[in-house]
Amino acid sequence: MANQYKTSAWNRHSRFVSDHLATGLAVLSTILVVAPLIAIFIYLLYKGASSLNLAFFTQVPKPVGEAGGGMANSIVGSAVVLAIASAMGVPLGIAAGVFLAEFGQGGRLANIVRFTADVLNGVPSIVMGVAVYSLIVLPQKHFSAFAGGVALGIMMIPTITRTTEEMLLMVPHSIREAALGLGVPNWRSVLSVSLRTASPGVITGCMLAFARVAGETAPLLFTAFGNQFWSVNIGQPIAALSLQIYVYALSPYDEWHRLAWAGALVLIILIVVSVSLVRYVTSRGVLKGAN
Amino acid sequence: MGVGIKVENLNAWYGTNHALLDINLHIPAQEATALIGPSGCGKSTFVRCLNRMHETNPLAKVTGKVQIGEIDIYSDVSPVEVRRRIGMVFQRPNPFPTMSIYDNVASGLRLNGFGNRRVLDEVVERSLRNAALWDEVKADLKKKSGASLSGGQQQRLCIARALAVDPEVLLMDEPASALDPVSTAKIEDLIFQLKSQYTIVIVTHNMQQAARVAERTGFFLNGKLVEFDSTHKIFTNPGDKRTEDYITGRFG
Amino acid sequence: MVLCALSIFAIVALIFTELILRSQLTIAKFGIRFFFGSAWDPVNNNFGALPFVYGTLVSSIIALIIAVPLAVGVAVFITEMCPRMLRGILAFLTELLAAIPSVVYGLWAVFVLVPILREHVDPLLIKVLGWTGLFAEPNFGIGMLAAGIILAIMILPIISSLTREVMSAVPHSQREAVLALGATRWEMIRLGVLRNARIGIVGSIILGLGRALGETMAVTMVIGNSPQIVKNLLAPGYSMASVIANEFSEASDDMYRSALIEIGLALFLVTIVVNGLARLLVWAVTRGAPPRSA
Numbered sequence: 001m002a003n004q005y006k007t008s009a010w011n012r013h014s015r016f017v018s019d020h021l022a023t024g025l026a027v028l029s030t031i032l033v034v035a036p037l038i039a040i041f042i043y044l045l046y047k048g049a050s051s052l053n054l055a056f057f058t059q060v061p062k063p064v065g066e067a068g069g070g071m072a073n074s075i076v077g078s079a080v081v082l083a084i085a086s087a088m089g090v091p092l093g094i095a096a097g098v099f100l101a102e103f104g105q106g107g108r109l110a111n112i113v114r115f116t117a118d119v120l121n122g123v124p125s126i127v128m129g130v131a132v133y134s135l136i137v138l139p140q141k142h143f144s145a146f147a148g149g150v151a152l153g154i155m156m157i158p159t160i161t162r163t164t165e166e167m168l169l170m171v172p173h174s175i176r177e178a179a180l181g182l183g184v185p186n187w188r189s190v191l192s193v194s195l196r197t198a199s200p201g202v203i204t205g206c207m208l209a210f211a212r213v214a215g216e217t218a219p220l221l222f223t224a225f226g227n228q229f230w231s232v233n234i235g236q237p238i239a240a241l242s243l244q245i246y247v248y249a250l251s252p253y254d255e256w257h258r259l260a261w262a263g264a265l266v267l268i269i270l271i272v273v274s275v276s277l278v279r280y281v282t283s284r285g286v287l288k289g290a291n
Numbered sequence: 292m293g294v295g296i297k298v299e300n301l302n303a304w305y306g307t308n309h310a311l312l313d314i315n316l317h318i319p320a321q322e323a324t325a326l327i328g329p330s331g332c333g334k335s336t337f338v339r340c341l342n343r344m345h346e347t348n349p350l351a352k353v354t355g356k357v358q359i360g361e362i363d364i365y366s367d368v369s370p371v372e373v374r375r376r377i378g379m380v381f382q383r384p385n386p387f388p389t390m391s392i393y394d395n396v397a398s399g400l401r402l403n404g405f406g407n408r409r410v411l412d413e414v415v416e417r418s419l420r421n422a423a424l425w426d427e428v429k430a431d432l433k434k435k436s437g438a439s440l441s442g443g444q445q446q447r448l449c450i451a452r453a454l455a456v457d458p459e460v461l462l463m464d465e466p467a468s469a470l471d472p473v474s475t476a477k478i479e480d481l482i483f484q485l486k487s488q489y490t491i492v493i494v495t496h497n498m499q500q501a502a503r504v505a506e507r508t509g510f511f512l513n514g515k516l517v518e519f520d521s522t523h524k525i526f527t528n529p530g531d532k533r534t535e536d537y538i539t540g541r542f543g
Numbered sequence: 544m545v546l547c548a549l550s551i552f553a554i555v556a557l558i559f560t561e562l563i564l565r566s567q568l569t570i571a572k573f574g575i576r577f578f579f580g581s582a583w584d585p586v587n588n589n590f591g592a593l594p595f596v597y598g599t600l601v602s603s604i605i606a607l608i609i610a611v612p613l614a615v616g617v618a619v620f621i622t623e624m625c626p627r628m629l630r631g632i633l634a635f636l637t638e639l640l641a642a643i644p645s646v647v648y649g650l651w652a653v654f655v656l657v658p659i660l661r662e663h664v665d666p667l668l669i670k671v672l673g674w675t676g677l678f679a680e681p682n683f684g685i686g687m688l689a690a691g692i693i694l695a696i697m698i699l700p701i702i703s704s705l706t707r708e709v710m711s712a713v714p715h716s717q718r719e720a721v722l723a724l725g726a727t728r729w730e731m732i733r734l735g736v737l738r739n740a741r742i743g744i745v746g747s748i749i750l751g752l753g754r755a756l757g758e759t760m761a762v763t764m765v766i767g768n769s770p771q772i773v774k775n776l777l778a779p780g781y782s783m784a785s786v787i788a789n790e791f792s793e794a795s796d797d798m799y800r801s802a803l804i805e806i807g808l809a810l811f812l813v814t815i816v817v818n819g820l821a822r823l824l825v826w827a828v829t830r831g832a833p834p835r836s837a
Contacts, residue, residue: 007375011404015371015727022729026624029616030633033703036696037640040651047654095547104548113548116555122818123558124757125645126784127807130791131558134565134804154554161551215644218759218784222791242646246760249650257654264647275642279635347722349627375725385716389738398734399724449720456724 041268048265051258060230064253071263073230077145077239078214080232081224084149085213089156090206096157097164097202098195121158128155129219137223145238148224152216156209163205167198204278211274215267217242241267293490294360294459295320296341301355303333303340305348310336312514314355318507323482323491325501325522328511329537334494337511338462341492342377343370360459375403378453378489382465384445386437386452392419392428395437395448399456414455421488422451423481443474450481454489461485463493467500479504498538502526510534559811566805568798577805583770583786585794590802592809594770598687598780599810602762603755605691605776606698611748613695614702621703622710623732634707641700649764652693657684657765660692665777679775683767688776690766694758698751705750705825709743710736712829746824753817757810759784783810 055070062069096113104110123131132151137143171194179193195202217240220226225237226247232238241263248260296318303311311333318324326334339345340353343364357364364373386395396415405411415432419425424447428435437448446466453461463482467475482491482504495501501508502522509519510531518525518534529535563570569577569590580591621633661684668678668688678688713736721735737744767779768789783806794800 007403015402015730019727019729022619022732023624026616026620029613030620030625033613033617033640033699034633034636037636039655040643040647043651043655044647092547092550096551099545099548103545109548113551116552118818118822119815120551120555122753122757122814123555124759124784124807124810124814126757126759126787127562127811128558130787130804130807131561133791134561135557157551157554211642215646217644217646218788221788225792242644245650246646246764249646249653249764260650264650267644268647271642271644272639275639279638342723344719344723347719371725371727373725374723379723381716381719381723383716385714385720387717387720387734387738389741398721402724402726402730402734452724 044261044265044268047258047261048263051262052265056259056262061228061256061259064255067255069255069259071239071241071244071259071266073227074239074241074244074263075266076230076232077224077227078241080145080234080238081148081152081220081240082210082214084146084234085152085156086206086210088150088153089209089213090160092153093157093160093206093209094164094202096161098168100161100165101168102194117158117161120154123155125155125216125218126221129222132219133222140235142235143223143225143237145224145232145234145236148220148238148240149234151219151223152213155213155216155219156206159209159212160202160205163208164198164202167201167205168194170201171197200281204281207274208278211271211278214274215242215271217246293321293461293486293488295490296460296492297356297358298341299356299358301337301340301357302353303336303345304350304352305336306350310514311340314516316509316516316519318490318492320490321487322507323486323493323505325505325508326492326494326511327496327498327501327508327537330496332511333514334509334511335464336514338464338492338494341460341462342379343373344379346370375399375456376458377460377462378456378458379462380446380449380453380464380466383469384442384449386440386445386448388436388438390437391433392435392437392440392448393432396451396455399452403456415451418451418455421454421485422447423477423484424448424451441474443470443477446470446474446478447481450478454485458489460490460492463491465494465496468496475500498526510537512537562804562808562811566801566808568801569805570801572798577802578809581770581772585790585799585802588796588798590798592783592802592806594772595781595783595786595806596809597772598690598766598770598782599756599784601687601776601780602690602694602766602782603752605688606694606755607748607752609692609695610699610702610751614699614747614751615706615744617699617703618706618710619732619737622707623728623736634704637700637703640696641704645697645758645760646764648693648697649761652689652761652765656693657689660684660689669777676774677776679777682777683779685765685767685779686775686777687766687780690762690780690782691776693761693765694755697758697761698754701754702747702751705747706740706744709740709747709825709828712743713739740828743825743828746821746828749817749824750821753814753821756817757784757814759788763788783807 055068057070057075058072059070060073100110100113128151132147136147136150175193175197220240220243224240224243226243227237227239245260245263248256298314298316301311301314314337326337328334336345341357345351345353362368387398390398393415396418397411400411400414416425419428424444427444440448467478479500482493485491493505505522508522508525510517510525512533518529518531525534526538529538573590577590578592578596581593582589582591583594617637621630625633661682665682669680672678717739718731718735721731762782763785766782766785768781768785769779770781787803787807791803794803
């Protein structure tokens with residue numbers, strides 16, 4: 001009776017083959033996925049690095065046909081729009097995150113807020129631009145950096161909310177209890193102690209949201225709109241790096257293509273640095289203060 | 292039918308941690324052998340070396356010889372073949388939750404290419420009967436999932452699953468430690484019945500259990516096999532002082 | 544604090560109501576036929592959004608067909624097969640793919656991908672698979688296939704990282720149970736991991752779909768911007784997000800703008816449903832822990 005179910009040689013062979021085939025396909029997939037990534041980065045470096053000179057960072061675009069010029073106005077414009085976005089998105093996001101973590105565990109209201117934040121996160125960026133256009137640009141009757149900032153700020157909120165909640169939930173109860181034990185009323189204890197403990201994580205969450213919206217173009221199409229000239233007026237259309245790359249890429253001028261590549265390289269470097277920093281901080285133990 | 296197991300100079304490591312030191316023993320065929328010892332003594336590691344599950348850990352290393360029946364499992368055959376011929380039941384029942392009871396028991400055979408409906412039906416029924424589970428589940432074989440049973444039933448399902456591929460040896464790593472006393476008693480009865488057909492090695496930290504079901508018992512301590520003898524001798528007149536200390540509850 | 548949390552709700556409500564209000568004109572005029580008409584004629588105020596719905600669906604489906612096998616393959620490799628040291632690097636690289644902005648993908652697609660398609664890939668496709676009617680002349684490189692490919696690269700990281708997460712959530716005991724029966728490594732992955740995680744994997748695929756549906760810039764740059772419905776995948780097409788991006792600034796009268804906003808509203812509603820479904824499925828497998836990537 002021993003081993004009456006003897007596996008056939010065919011069965012053993014085909015399973016051996018399938019196992020190795022599966023491994024091969026998995027390796028192949030990995031190569032196929034990593035390859036475009038490397039290709040894109042190499043291309044960006046190759047095409048963009050040669051155009052990155054001082055002029056790029058300090059000059060505005062020259063008229064069509066003339067060589068040289070830079071994207072200074074776009075870089076500054078992006079900075080302005082992102083500043084407005086952060087001023088709006090960070091406080092709202094953190095506040096909502098604090099609410100969810102401290103007062104909202106299991107509550108119905110909290111679940112609705114969480115679900116809504118998820119919905120907000122999934123809104124296509126172009127739809128966000130159209131909505132903010134309706135809400136701000138139309139009544140004001142002109143495009144503005146402010147409108148662009150609002151659109152990007154709204155898009156930052158869900159990410160910041162979620163990360164803040166996650167980070168606050170990781171703060172051990174013992175720290176909260178210590179503050180309460182000292183006779184501090186609940187909401188103050190939350191703010192001063194828990195937030196300070198979780199602050200490295202919360203900050204990285206904000207950086208992540210920042211890096212994500214820094215490259216967004218669609219929401220700015222009908223809000224910030226873009227500007228060929230130097231402007232830092234938040235009530236007027238303003239240039240943005242991502243917008244300008246889009247316009248230049250689709251133009252028929254080689255000179256502008258060159259600028260587009262350089263701008264893309266700058267954008268990528270900014271984002272990669274932020275993402276790497278975020279990863280470094282989260283892996284190194286965000287909650288050093290909590291230990 | 293079960294076969295005997297001969298272990299010679301078995302050493303096992305987890306990275307730099309030397310978990311088993313020079314283990315030598317002979318486990319007789321068609322008997323139940325219990326392995327006892329305090330937590331961390333290496334008994335689970337030892338059992339996992341018998342079906343080459345130890346090496347699934349990336350830091351694992353094994354030297355020595357383990358002969359099951361006529362075959363040296365570390366040099367004559369592939370790990371897949373070894374595990375096919377040796378069944379294992381784990382501490383926590385782990386039936387496949389996405390499969391029905393029938394599919395759970397049949398999974399081992401299907402892997403090995405047996406798809407014939409009649410054969411599978413027959414094997415599933417026989418395995419479930421051997422595992423004392425048939426009467427309880429025969430009405431819902433294909434309707435209920437493996438995870439919808441109680442803890443004790445799940446463990447018997449896992450035993451049936453292991454028996455379905457007709458193994459020569461059945462390894463049980465603390466099979467009743469996660470179960471209530473009633474289910475534990477059922478499992479022990481089961482082992483009593485199964486040992487006439489299979490060679491059973493059971494790891495347990497419950498000395499009464501070892502005394503109840505096993506002919507032979509081995510006592511492990513700090514990675515070494517301290518004593519290996521008939522169960523009766525180990526529990527009434529142990530040869531080594533350390534065994535005596537453990538039995539009488541001085542530690543562990 | 545509560546006010547701030549409620550403000551999120553207010554923002555979403557505002558967006559929703561604005562979209563509905565500003566698309567009233569075309570909703571009133573065309574009703575549901577808006578999405579079944581294929582004539583997009585701003586001059587004569589006749590608007591049918593079918594070409595854009597078609598374009599969005601087809602480009603997304605192409606993206607899924609390409610991305611899903613690759614994403615699952617990478618996830619399986621990273622989680623179950625690759626040596627410890629490589630795991631972190633590979634995970635980081637796939638995360639980087641997700642961080643590249645849409646417009647940069649578009650830039651690369653226009654100047655690198657499209658010429659490769661036009662000169663090497665498309666002629667091959669026409670020669671070998673031309674009989675299906677899916678690949679035919681004229682071939683400019685840009686078109687539905689180009690859009691599908693760049694979309695595939697963009698949704699790959701999210702499907703892959705979510706699949707990795709649900710695969711990691713499968714308890715180790717399941718893997719051991721399969722191995723102990725005498726299974727090869729692939730059988731262990733198939734029966735012990737993928738089978739248990741399949742609901743979550745479907746969820747991650749749907750999430751990828753949701754991302755593909757709303758993707759704007761890269762698609763706009765390579766899809767060709769031609770509102771036509773043809774079988775030929777090498778022909779230019781148009782997507783819902785692209786028509787809004789391209790024509791919104793030039794929409795001179797209210798009816799035109801209303802039509803575009805109605806398309807935006809439809810996109811908004813569809814992505815809510817798709818994303819909601821996806822999150823439900825992923826949550827069911829990981830039991831409440833919210834996925835960290837979006």
